Amino acid sequence: MLYDEPEVLDALGYGDFDPEEVYAGEGMPAPDPPAGSSLARVFADVDSDDNALDFEVLAEPTPGSAELHSVPEPGSALLGSGGLLGLAILGRRRRARRG
Numbered sequence: 001m002l003y004d005e006p007e008v009l010d011a012l013g014y015g016d017f018d019p020e021e022v023y024a025g026e027g028m029p030a031p032d033p034p035a036g037s038s039l040a041r042v043f044a045d046v047d048s049d050d051n052a053l054d055f056e057v058l059a060e061p062t063p064g065s066a067e068l069h070s071v072p073e074p075g076s077a078l079l080g081s082g083g084l085l086g087l088a089i090l091g092r093r094r095r096a097r098r099g
Contacts, residue, residue, distance in 0.1 A: 013051055014039060030055035038062055 013025020015032035023029060027050025033039050038061040041047075041054055048054055 010047060012039070012055070014055070025051045026054075028052035031057050033057045036061070 011025050013023050014030035017023045017029060030039055030051040038058050039055045040058050040062060042056050
């Protein structure tokens with residue numbers, strides 16, 4: 001578990017759980033890795049709050065070696081410019097109807 005007292009920020013649960021057992025992870029449990037392998041985040045800097053989606057089994061243990069991947073962001077300037085262009089076109093159409 002990863003804490004920021006008193007709050008739990010992240011919790012990993014993996015394997016199969018019987019109905020009488022308590023699962024304290026997030027979402028669905030990650031797969032139970034066989035001996036000699038390990039679990040690793042698919043993306044080290046992305047947490048979907050579902051262990052089954054966030055973790056994968058690796059054939060060899062790799063402690064602390066997950067890659068950080070950049071999350072693509074739409075071009076803010078392009079989106080803003082497109083919105084302004086749309087407003088300008090709408091304004092011209094309204095003026096043309098009045099005039």
